[in-house]
Amino acid sequence: xxxxxxxxRSAAYRALWQWPLRSPARxxxxxxxxxxxxxxxxxGIGAVTVRSAGxxxxxxxxxxxxxxxxAGRPAAPVTPTVLPPVPAxxxxxxxxxxxPNPALxxxxxxxxxxxxxxxxxxxxxxxxGLRPFTTDEYLGVLVGVDPANIPATRxxxxxxxxxxxxxxxxxxxxxxxxTLDVLVVLTDEGWxxxxxxxVS
Amino acid sequence: MRLLRPLRxxxxxxxxxxxxxxxxxxGFLAYQGGTGGGAGLVPGYCDAGLxxxxxxxxxxxxxxxxxxxxxxxxxxxxxxxxxxxxKGAPPRAWLVALATAKxxxxxxxxxxxDRDSLGLFQQRPSQGWGSPAQVLDPVYSTTIFIxxxxxxxxxxxxxxxxxxxxxxxxxxxDAYAKWEGLAADLVxxxxxxxxxxxCGPNTATLPEGAARGAIQFALGxxxxxxxxxxxxxxxYDCSGLILRAFQVAGIDLPRVSWQQFAAGGHxxxxxxxxxDLLFYATDPSDPATIHHxxxxxxxxxxxxxxxxxxxxxxxxxxWGYSELVPLAxxxxxxxxxx
Numbered sequence: 001x002x003x004x005x006x007x008x009r010s011a012a013y014r015a016l017w018q019w020p021l022r023s024p025a026r027x028x029x030x031x032x033x034x035x036x037x038x039x040x041x042x043x044g045i046g047a048v049t050v051r052s053a054g055x056x057x058x059x060x061x062x063x064x065x066x067x068x069x070x071a072g073r074p075a076a077p078v079t080p081t082v083l084p085p086v087p088a089x090x091x092x093x094x095x096x097x098x099x100p101n102p103a104l105x106x107x108x109x110x111x112x113x114x115x116x117x118x119x120x121x122x123x124x125x126x127x128x129g130l131r132p133f134t135t136d137e138y139l140g141v142l143v144g145v146d147p148a149n150i151p152a153t154r155x156x157x158x159x160x161x162x163x164x165x166x167x168x169x170x171x172x173x174x175x176x177x178x179t180l181d182v183l184v185v186l187t188d189e190g191w192x193x194x195x196x197x198x199v200s
Numbered sequence: 201m202r203l204l205r206p207l208r209x210x211x212x213x214x215x216x217x218x219x220x221x222x223x224x225x226x227g228f229l230a231y232q233g234g235t236g237g238g239a240g241l242v243p244g245y246c247d248a249g250l251x252x253x254x255x256x257x258x259x260x261x262x263x264x265x266x267x268x269x270x271x272x273x274x275x276x277x278x279x280x281x282x283x284x285x286x287k288g289a290p291p292r293a294w295l296v297a298l299a300t301a302k303x304x305x306x307x308x309x310x311x312x313x314d315r316d317s318l319g320l321f322q323q324r325p326s327q328g329w330g331s332p333a334q335v336l337d338p339v340y341s342t343t344i345f346i347x348x349x350x351x352x353x354x355x356x357x358x359x360x361x362x363x364x365x366x367x368x369x370x371x372x373x374d375a376y377a378k379w380e381g382l383a384a385d386l387v388x389x390x391x392x393x394x395x396x397x398x399c400g401p402n403t404a405t406l407p408e409g410a411a412r413g414a415i416q417f418a419l420g421x422x423x424x425x426x427x428x429x430x431x432x433x434x435x436y437d438c439s440g441l442i443l444r445a446f447q448v449a450g451i452d453l454p455r456v457s458w459q460q461f462a463a464g465g466h467x468x469x470x471x472x473x474x475x476d477l478l479f480y481a482t483d484p485s486d487p488a489t490i491h492h493x494x495x496x497x498x499x500x501x502x503x504x505x506x507x508x509x510x511x512x513x514x515x516x517x518x519w520g521y522s523e524l525v526p527l528a529x530x531x532x533x534x535x536x537x538x
Contacts, residue, residue, distance in 0.1 A: 012209050081404040083465040085538035086527060091486035135491065136428040137439065137456045143429075144362075146369035148327070151314040167483035177314070185489045186482050194458070194488065197375050 091165035099161035099169050103184045106133050106191040107171035108159045111180050114196075115154055117147035135185065135192040152177035172199060244398075246407075248446075248463035248532035249359050249454040250380055251397035265382065266389040273307035276320060276338060277386050283342040289349075291393045292356050297321075297345055298383035299376045300364040309338055321345050321368075357447065359454050402534040404465065406451075410532075411475025413449035418442075418495050418503040421512045426505045431455075436505040436512060438493050442477060445495060451532045458490040461525070465533040469519070472528040474498035478517065479525040490525065 005011060020030035110133035117126055126147040131139060152175035159182075163170035167186040172179050183195040269277065277298055284294045301307050304322035313322045319336045323329035323344070334340045348367045349355055355363045361377035368376075384396040395401075418441060424434060431440035439457040446453050453460050461479050469478060473496070480492035494504040496517065505512045518524065 009209065016209070082402050082534045083404045083467060083530065083536040085536045086466050086468065087538045089485050089487050089525070089527060091483055091488075137437070137491070140429040140437075140455065141373050144365050144369060144373050145371055147371075149314075149324075149369055150371040165483065165486050165488075168486050168488040183488060185491075187489075187491060188482075195374065197372055197378075 091168065094164040094166065096161045096164055099164045099171075100191070103169040103186075103191045104159045104161065104171060106193065107169075107173055107182045107184050108155070109133055110182060110184075110193045111155050111159070111173040111175065114180070115150065115152045115175055117150050117153075121147050123147060130193075133193055135187055135194045138192075138194050168194075244450060245357065246399035246451045246532045247359070247397045248399065248451050249459060250384060251399045251532060252463050252535050266385045269307065269386075274390075276301065276307045276309060278390055279338045280320070280342050281387070281391050283339050284346050285391070287343065287346055289346050290356065291387055291391065291396070292360075293346055293349055294391065295380075295383045295387050295396060296349055296355075296360050296363045297342060298386050299360055299379040300345065300368060302379040302382060303364075303372075303376050304368070304370075309336065311336060357452055359452070362455065399532050399534075404530075404533055404536075405473075406449075406475050406530060406532065410446070410449040410451060411473070414445040414451075414475055415495060415497050415503065417445040417448045418512070419497075419514070421445075421505075422503065422514060424505075424512050426508055426510050426512070428508060438505045441503075441505040441512060442493050442495055446531055453531055457493040458487055460493050460531070461487050461490050461527075461529050464529045464531040465536040466527040466529055469517075469524065469526055469528045472496045473530070476528040476530050478502060478528050480521070480523040481525050482523060484523060484525045487525075492523075496528065 004014070020026045110130060113126075113129040113133065116129055123143065123146060126145070127139060127142050130142060134142065154176050155173060156176050157174040159171045159173045161169050161171055162181070169184045169191075171182045171184055173182060174180075179199040181197050181199045182193055184191050185194045266274070266277075280297050280301060281294045284297055298307075301320045304317075305313075305320050307320070309320050311318060313319075316324050316326050316332075318325070318332055319341045320338055321335070321341050323335040323341055325332050325335060329335050330340060330344060335344075345367060349363060352358070352363060352366045355366070358366070359377075360380045360383070361374050364376040365373045370376075387393045387396050421432070421436065421441060421444075424432075424436060426437060427435035428437045429440075430436050432444045436444070439453075439455060439460055442457075442460060443453050443455065453463050457479065460477060464477075467473075467476065472478065476496045478494045478496050479490045480494075481487065481490040483489045492504070492506075494502040494517075496502050497514070500517050500519075501514055502517050503512065503514050
């Protein structure tokens with residue numbers, strides 16, 4: 001056992017940590033105090049984070065200051081909320097017989113261009129055939145198609161409207177492999193195809 | 201003074217304690233930042249289009265959830281996830297593969313198809329996908345799909361349907377979008393991935409700084425010419441400008457303006473906040489006819505890439521214009537259809 005001098009820094013520390021061990025009462029008091037400190041710290045951190053999340057909700061979006069923003073990731077998720085519900089936009093639908101003829105004719109001509117992919121046609125040539133009947137935006141989607149993957153080679157029937165609104169018409173066009181379901185919308189340039197899928 | 205001398209003993213304690221506090225606080229903040237976008241498949245990025253599909257169900261096909269698949273389909277989905285995981289591909293690649301296989305083969309390993317298409321992904325031996333026996337092997341077909349997907353530049357920041365189409369070059373370019381919701385459901389059901397869209401819990405506001413970041417990006421592009429189909433960096437079309445602006449802010453949007461309309465919660469235009477999207481449609485009650493998108497800056501101002509012959513510009517919002525859609529979209533927030 002080394003000699004323990006009652007003087008100096010280490011003796012002072014020893015006196016500190018041995019203090020709770022002198023009696024059961026002191027030990028109990030120490031445990032209670034430590035618990036209080038831990039609980040207080042947890043509660044304090046919780047309160048701080050809740051408050052910062054709250055200010056994030058209040059301030060997001062409404063400020064426009066010329067300081068640079070950290071590009072990259074969104075800030076911490078804020079308290080779970082949803083915008084007040086709004087009714088979805090739904091156009092009033094018209095009887096199928098009200099489908100404008102120009103819309104049906106654009107669907108038919110578009111389908112004819114879609115099935116027209118002779119051996120060796122380039123993707124660009126194929127898209128050029130569709131261009132007069134397609135919206136600018138949707139042409140950007142069509143350039144990703146490999147015409148060699150188009151299953152049909154000819155249109156086999158008349159276009160038929162399946163859903164009609166004043167400025168958008170859903171049209172089906174049968175081909176020798178499948179039936180096309182084409183969305184035709186009225187644009188500043190007239191009726192144009194803005195989307196399609198196969199009828200499943 | 202003598203009384204205070206014992207306090208010197210506390211100096212090392214305070215030093216150690218202080219270091220500990222600093223360490224913990226920084227760790228806590230870093231953790232918060234790191235999970236800022238939720239447990240998404242691409243850390244820190246919110247796929248606003250995927251969220252709108254997974255949470256509103258508006259565009260999802262009828263009854264498509266992991267629970268409605270039969271045993272064979274679930275088996276094949278599990279195989280796809282297993283193979284992709286073993287290759288070290290991240291969960292977003294599993295999701296793209298699942299949406300693709302659902303569209304191509306209904307998640308069945310079919311020994312037939314259009315012309316020489318075969319198997320889960322309907323790969324064509326004549327187009328360089330492998331021998332018929334190979335493309336009919338689910339492990340091989342998943343492997344080659346994942347290989348080609350990972351070669352697509354920026355594949356994990358593209359909308360799921362665009363990433364799938366870039367690999368498949370299908371005759372139905374956006375057909376995969378129908379299955380994004382199902383694929384996200386499968387990834388969470390079979391592999392335990394939470395929040396596949398990465399947009400975090402329900403939100404009614406943009407993440408802090410996102411609106412400012414997007415607006416500042418767009419303002420930095422003012423004067424660059426409008427070219428249809430362009431997504432920067434020197435020319436833009438309307439949705440291309442919005443796409444890039446929000447990418448900078450950590451939110452990934454779909455490519456086309458009517459899809460961007462669906463990529464978040466809606467507010468009446470008069471309640472728009474900076475960072476919300478405004479739209480023009482030839483029939484403002486019909487989202488199918490949306491043909492233009494603008495970024496609202498606040499105070500009645502907006503920034504847009506208007507049309508051919510014009511440049512990116514700042515203008516006052518024409519609140520009375522007959523084509524202005526009455527709802528604005530707050531990208532990446534929780535869908536709120538009544």
